[in-house]
Amino acid sequence: xxxxxxxxxxxxxxxxxxxxxxxxxxxxxxxxxxxxxxxxxxxxxxxxxxxxxxxxxxxxxxxxxxxxxxxxxxxxxxxxxxxxxxxxxxxxxxxxxxxxxxxxxxxxxxxxxxxxxxxxxxxxxxxxxxxxxxxxxxxxxxxxxxxxxxxxxxxxxxxxxxxxxxxxxxxxxxxxxxxxxxxxxxxxxxxxxxxxxxxxxxxxxxxxxxxxxxxxxxxxxxxxxxxxxxxxxxxxxxxxxxxxxxxxxxxxxxxxxxxxxxxxxxxxxxxxxxxxxxxxxxxxxxxxxxxxxxxxxxxxxxxxxxxxxxxxxxxxxxxxxxxxxxxxxxxxxxxxxxxxxxxxxxxxxxxxxxxxxxxxxxxxxxxxxxxxxxxxxxxxxxxxxxxxxxxxxxxxxxxxxxxxxxxxxxxxxxxxxxxxxxxxxxxxxxxxxxxxxxxxxxxxxxxxxxxxxxxxxxxxxxxxxxxxxxxxxxxxxxxxxxxxxxxxxxxxxxxxxxxxxxxxxxxxxxxxxxxxxxxxxxxxxxxxxxxxxxxxxxxxxxxxxxxxxxxxxxxxxxxxxxxxxxxx
Amino acid sequence: xxxxxxxxxxxxxxxxxxxxxxxxxxxxxxxxxxxxxxxxxxxxxxxxxxxxxxxxxxxxxxxxxxxxxxxx
Numbered sequence: 001x002x003x004x005x006x007x008x009x010x011x012x013x014x015x016x017x018x019x020x021x022x023x024x025x026x027x028x029x030x031x032x033x034x035x036x037x038x039x040x041x042x043x044x045x046x047x048x049x050x051x052x053x054x055x056x057x058x059x060x061x062x063x064x065x066x067x068x069x070x071x072x073x074x075x076x077x078x079x080x081x082x083x084x085x086x087x088x089x090x091x092x093x094x095x096x097x098x099x100x101x102x103x104x105x106x107x108x109x110x111x112x113x114x115x116x117x118x119x120x121x122x123x124x125x126x127x128x129x130x131x132x133x134x135x136x137x138x139x140x141x142x143x144x145x146x147x148x149x150x151x152x153x154x155x156x157x158x159x160x161x162x163x164x165x166x167x168x169x170x171x172x173x174x175x176x177x178x179x180x181x182x183x184x185x186x187x188x189x190x191x192x193x194x195x196x197x198x199x200x201x202x203x204x205x206x207x208x209x210x211x212x213x214x215x216x217x218x219x220x221x222x223x224x225x226x227x228x229x230x231x232x233x234x235x236x237x238x239x240x241x242x243x244x245x246x247x248x249x250x251x252x253x254x255x256x257x258x259x260x261x262x263x264x265x266x267x268x269x270x271x272x273x274x275x276x277x278x279x280x281x282x283x284x285x286x287x288x289x290x291x292x293x294x295x296x297x298x299x300x301x302x303x304x305x306x307x308x309x310x311x312x313x314x315x316x317x318x319x320x321x322x323x324x325x326x327x328x329x330x331x332x333x334x335x336x337x338x339x340x341x342x343x344x345x346x347x348x349x350x351x352x353x354x355x356x357x358x359x360x361x362x363x364x365x366x367x368x369x370x371x372x373x374x375x376x377x378x379x380x381x382x383x384x385x386x387x388x389x390x391x392x393x394x395x396x397x398x399x400x401x402x403x404x405x406x407x408x409x410x411x412x413x414x415x416x417x418x419x420x421x422x423x424x425x426x427x428x429x430x431x432x433x434x435x436x437x438x439x440x441x442x443x444x445x446x447x448x449x450x451x452x453x454x455x456x457x458x459x460x461x462x463x464x465x466x467x468x469x470x471x472x473x474x475x476x477x478x479x480x481x482x483x484x485x486x487x488x489x490x491x492x493x494x495x496x497x498x499x500x501x502x503x504x505x506x507x508x509x510x511x512x513x514x515x516x517x518x519x520x521x522x523x524x525x526x527x528x529x530x531x532x533x534x535x536x537x538x539x540x541x542x543x544x545x546x547x548x549x550x551x552x553x554x555x556x557x558x559x560x561x562x563x564x565x566x567x568x
Numbered sequence: 569x570x571x572x573x574x575x576x577x578x579x580x581x582x583x584x585x586x587x588x589x590x591x592x593x594x595x596x597x598x599x600x601x602x603x604x605x606x607x608x609x610x611x612x613x614x615x616x617x618x619x620x621x622x623x624x625x626x627x628x629x630x631x632x633x634x635x636x637x638x639x640x
Contacts, residue, residue: 235608239576239635247576251634254575254613276576443638450611450636453620483638486609550616 002027002102005126007119009197010110012128019102023515025505027102028058028479029085030515032074035103036083037522042529046078046189047166047196053106055096055157055202058479059499062097062212065224066231067481069093069297071174071185073157079168079189079356079398080415080440082527086190087476089296089305090174090183095155095204097212099123104204109197116164116200120150123208131200136161138349138386139173143181146201152179153206160351163191165388167396168416169356170195173348176296182318183296186353187417188439189398215504223498230487230494231301237486240304241293245322246276248421252326255455256550257426259331259419261372262362263412266423266550270335274325279308282337288313302483308341317345323443326421327358332365332378339375343382350386352396357385359399359418364391367406403540410542415440415532422449424539425548425555428458432465432557435537436565438523444482446472456553462565469565473516521568534559537566570595570629577635579605586625593621596633609636 002024004017023030032054044050053075060068071093077084096104099121106119118131134142139160146156156175163170170191173181194202214220231237239247249271252258256266272278283290283306290309295302296319307318320341328334328343347354361381364370369391370377384392394402399418403411412419417440424431429448434441446469449455471489475482480495488494492509500506507515543555569583584599592612600607612619613632625631 235606236635236637239637243576245637247635247637250575251611251637254616254632254634255611255618256616447638450609450638453618455618 001025003100004103004105005101005121006105006107007126008108009106009117009128009199010108014126022505022507024102025499025503026059026478026515027056027061028070028072029074029087029473029476030478030519031103032056032072032085033083033519033523035105036074036076037526040076042076042526043531044076046076046081047192049109051076051193051196053190053193053197055092055104056479057093057096057102060502061093061479062210063220063224063498063502064299065498066228066299066301067297067484068479070476070479070481072476072479073172073185073190075190075193076530077188077190077440078192080417082415082440082530082532083438083523084188084190085439085476086171086185086187088172088174088183088185089481090155090176091298092155092157092174092204093479094298095206098206098210099204099208100210101204104202106194106197106199106202112198114198116198119199119202120205121203122205134158134200135164139181139351140349142201143173143179146181146203147179150203151206155204155206156181156201158201159191159194160349161388162350162352162385162396163195164200165393166192166195167352167385167393168192168401169353169360169396169398170351171353173351177298182348184348184353187355187442191351212502214502216501220498220501223494223501227487227494227498228301231484234487237302237483240302240483243276243280244293244304244306244319246279246320246325248322249275249325252422255426255449257423257430257449257455259326259412259421259423261333262331262366262410263419263423264410266426266548268330268333271330273335274329274337274340279306279320279337283308286311286313289315294318297481300481302481304483317341317348320344323421324354324358327355327418328361328378331358331362333372334375334378336375339379342379346379346382346386350382350396352385355420356398356418357382357395359412360395360402363399363403363408363411364395364406366410367408369406409540411540413441414539415536417441423548425543425553426551427452427455428557429455429461429464431555432458432461432562432565433469435539435557435562436465436469438520438527444472445469456551458557458561462561465565469520470513470516473520474512477512477516477519517568524566524568534563537562569627570625570631572599573630573632575632575634586627588627589624591622592619592625592631595625607633610634611636
């Protein structure tokens with residue numbers, strides 16, 4: 001029922017397998033993490049021959065349901081040394097569904113001097129074609145060249161020059177509905193994994209239209225309409241439509257958890273210059289190609305994305321997310337939205353994670369390479385990443401490595417992955433989540449902040465983090481957008497009913513959550529087998545020893561508590 | 569009087585007399601009923617600290633009400 005296409009990146013040989021399991025039906029992270037656990041030796045070199053790269057669509061991919069086309073990409077991470085699932089919007093999962101593919105696997109790795117190849121998947125054949133014309137080019141230019149060669153409607157995943165140099169913070173850029181590779185699976189260095197296989201792009205052609213064979217089409221239509229109503233009527237989801245994730249700037253500033261000055265502080269003077277309202281007003285005022293709302297994938301009614309224009313109205317960057325505004329803004333004491341947008345654009349072009357690179361620049365500023373608040377210097381450092389200068393290669397390899405090389409002890413990461421945009425001493429729930437995800441510090445993994453009655457206490461946070469690790473993982477587990485979770489947080493049946501109408505397969509809420517917990521258990525087992533120990537699930541010492549000035553809080557979470565939060 | 573600032577919202581700030589003792593949850597329920605609008609999930613902040621639903625509102629309080637969303 002569900003097809004898995006395996007491609008040997010050395011020989012070009014392909015095999016197609018079918019899998020009728022419920023895990024394959026769910027797809028998304030349920031499938032990608034199981035396949036990594038099963039097929040990748042945990043102790044292998046992440047950039048070696050034994051690592052594999054898995055692209056998994058979700059349960060409802062190819063249908064008309066809203067927000068269902070997230071693509072889960074899995075592998076062993078070169079950044080964390082553990083398992084990684086990073087997901088992106090865009091059209092690639094839809095194109096995979098049109099080719100009747102649930103999963104694409106890139107296997108093996110050729111000699112590092114082999115010419116770059118593009119994997120091209122069509123209805124009649126899969127082949128490796130010459131990709132050397134893309135070498136060294138930025139993602140925007142690569143995107144144009146891929147569109148020129150394969151058409152605007154092809155679903156592509158490509159890498160930037162940073163991944164070509166195997167920088168550890170490099171991501172994978174996937175096609176958006178306009179054919180631009182701007183939707184990032186940014187975290188964990190998965191771009192470097194694809195580069196290690198000498199694959200510079202993967203293209204799924206728009207030459208097939210396998211239509212979903214609905215078990216009950218009328219029920220599906222009814223269920224899809226119900227989901228739209230739930231999303232549109234949910235007051236939280238509707239806020240995303242107007243402001244996107246940028247709305248978090250004000251909330252985090254008010255709660256004193258806005259990363260500021262290399263995560264030394266939790267609030268920044270002038271935060272209102274880079275908040276959601278400032279961005280909304282700027283986009284509206286400049287007009288042109290600017291958009292305050294934009295769908296990253298076909299048929300999504302939340303439309304939390306945006307297009308940030310230059311002063312003349314032409315596109316500067318799309319999208320700008322809260323995490324980027326914080327890590328490349330407040331964390332560097334920048335109050336200039338245009339500078340943040342420019343840094344974001346360069347990151348997208350270089351093909352690197354904005355969080356890890358923003359955090360790395362924060363560390364570099366603390367090391368004295370530039371003054372906090374110096375926007376020109378911050379933009380210059382991003383250009384160094386794109387140009388792969390010696391400093392750029394260090395910054396583009398993430399915050400942990402940068403801090404070690406520059407001799408900075410306050411290094412904001414867990415398992416080598418930069419902290420997302422919530423200063424952990426002021427929110428012990430988010431701190432607990434950072435310390436207990438198998439992916440390295442990851443806010444989407446268990447977003448507690450909105451439900452913490454007292455963010456500064458650790459009491460009850462093991463249970464709270466675990467509760468939201470399940471809630472947060474549900475959407476990843478079946479390829480849904482994380483923001484749909486608000487509408488089904490207390491009742492997953494609207495989505496499970498869609499699965500029933502699509503496949504005539506019943507999955508109960510309890511069974512679904514069992515899949516989620518089993519995924520978490522497998523992911524942690526992979527990390528244990530990879531040699532990651534309890535001592536790795538910690539912040540650097542300064543978070544435990546130095547109080548954050550605004551809240552007076554230190555990290556007081558013990559190894560025992562984080563071990564409980566990792567126990568499934 | 570308590571002043572409520574609805575952040576990231578088209579609602580104007582409102583001032584409302586407090587019925588002592590009154591919890592934040594009760595006060596916001598009253599506001600919701602009087603204005604005929606649903607507040608949905610929210611994060612309330614008083615003097616830089618999160619305010620829980622069960623906490624007592626004091627006269628002259630200024631409280632910021634944010635929609636309870638998350639990052640992406």
